[in-house]
Amino acid sequence: xxxxxxxxxxxxxxxxxxxxxxxxxxxxxxxxxxxxxxxxxxxxxxxxxxxxxxxxxxxxxxxxxxxxxxxxxxxxxxxxxxxxxxxxxxxxxxxxxxxxxxxxxxxxxxxxxxxxxxxxxxxxxxxxxx
Amino acid sequence: xxxxxxxxxxxxxxxxxxxxxxxxxxxxxxxxxxxxxxxxxxxxxxxxxxxxxxxxxxxxxxxxxxxxxxxxxxxxxxxxxxxxxxxxxxxxxxxxxxxxxxxxxxxxxxxxxxxxxxxxxxxxxxxxxx
Numbered sequence: 022x023x024x025x026x027x028x029x030x031x032x033x034x035x036x037x038x039x040x041x042x043x044x045x046x047x048x049x050x051x052x053x054x055x056x057x058x059x060x061x062x063x064x065x066x067x068x069x070x071x072x073x074x075x076x077x078x079x080x081x082x083x084x085x086x087x088x089x090x091x092x093x094x095x096x097x098x099x100x101x102x103x104x105x106x107x108x109x110x111x112x113x114x115x116x117x118x119x120x121x122x123x124x125x126x127x128x129x130x131x132x133x134x135x136x137x138x139x140x141x142x143x144x145x146x147x148x149x150x151x
Numbered sequence: 152x153x154x155x156x157x158x159x160x161x162x163x164x165x166x167x168x169x170x171x172x173x174x175x176x177x178x179x180x181x182x183x184x185x186x187x188x189x190x191x192x193x194x195x196x197x198x199x200x201x202x203x204x205x206x207x208x209x210x211x212x213x214x215x216x217x218x219x220x221x222x223x224x225x226x227x228x229x230x231x232x233x234x235x236x237x238x239x240x241x242x243x244x245x246x247x248x249x250x251x252x253x254x255x256x257x258x259x260x261x262x263x264x265x266x267x268x269x270x271x272x273x274x275x276x277x278x279x280x281x
Contacts, residue, residue: 028266038168038233040179047177049170052233064261097266098256099249103168103182105257119229126228127235131194136158136227 022061025095029060030102036072039104041082041118044093050110050118051126053082060095060104067092069106086120086149088112113144122146152191155225159190160232166202169234171212171248174223180240180248181256183212190225190234197222199236216250216279218242243274252276 029037035057041050053071055063059079062070066081069090073080083089094107110116110124119126121142128140159167165187171180183201185193189209192200196211199220203210213219224237240246240254249256251272258270 024265025261038182040170040182042179047179049172049177049179049235052168052170052228095261096257097259097261098182099251099253099258100256103257105179121229123229126230127226127233128229129227131155131225131227135154 022064025064026057026060028097028101029057029104030100031057032102036074037102037104039069039071039106041069041090041106041108041110043116044107044109048125049127050090050108050116050124053080055104063092063106064095069108083112086112086117088117088149090118115143117143117149120146120149122149152194155194156187156190158227158231159187159234160230161187162232166204167232167234169199169201169236171199171220171236171238171240173246174237174239178255179257180220180238180246180254183210185234193222193236194225199238213242216242216247218247218279220248245273247273247279250276250279252279 036054039055056072059070059072069082071080089111090108096105122144123140129136130139166184169185186202189200189202199212201210219241220238226235252274253270259266260269
């Protein structure tokens with residue numbers, strides 16, 4: 022795992038931002054963070070494991086919601102300071118990556134001088150996190 | 152412009168990470184940073200203007216290379232701490248977003264226990280930055 026981890030330019034907190042992009046549609050689902058352990062676990066399991074900054078611990082995406090991300094590809098950008106995962110978003114059809122119950126976290130568009138939520142809630146969050 | 156800018160959760164340096172995603176293909180081209188002025192300029196011009204952390208100044212993408220990004224949409228994620236642009240990458244066909252002369256900055260894939268550059272250089276960087 023060392024070559025995987027050592028190539029990444031970790032920030033001052035030992036973290037790197039990670040884009041989860043849906044295999045097939047190429048939709049950007051979300052951005053989260055990883056530390057070395059999270060990236061190693063992601064590669065080992067073939068499922069996305071992030072570092073939750075708010076909870077201060079590893080976060081196996083889907084551990085509560087069941088909305089697991091199967092990882093097909095791990096990519097690194099030219100500066101080695103952003104990681105991109107190609108994933109299949111499991112647990113619902115279509116996939117729900119956002120804690121608001123939407124497909125993608127990027128559901129707000131700047132339009133007519135305001136931020137508008139343009140993508141539908143696919144499942145009530147209260148039914149996702151029981 | 153205030154509602155555009157005030158919704159964003161700027162980090163301690165007054166910056167936000169920005170994903171540039173290609174309209175149509177949905178390819179993720181690159182990730183860069185914006186401050187308030189950069190985001191305001193991007194919205195005003197309809198072209199991507201970033202904050203260059205290395206140069207410490209506004210960076211109108213394509214100012215040297217001619218590889219300008221026309222902005223179709225500005226999106227914000229659920230936590231308001233990542234911006235996503237839907238863009239057309241101008242100046243070459245297919246579009247070149249990366250300073251290495253590649254389509255996307257995410258040209259390295261973790262494969263067979265090594266980082267492999269899997270996407271072609273479309274134009275020699277020495278011919279891009281004359």
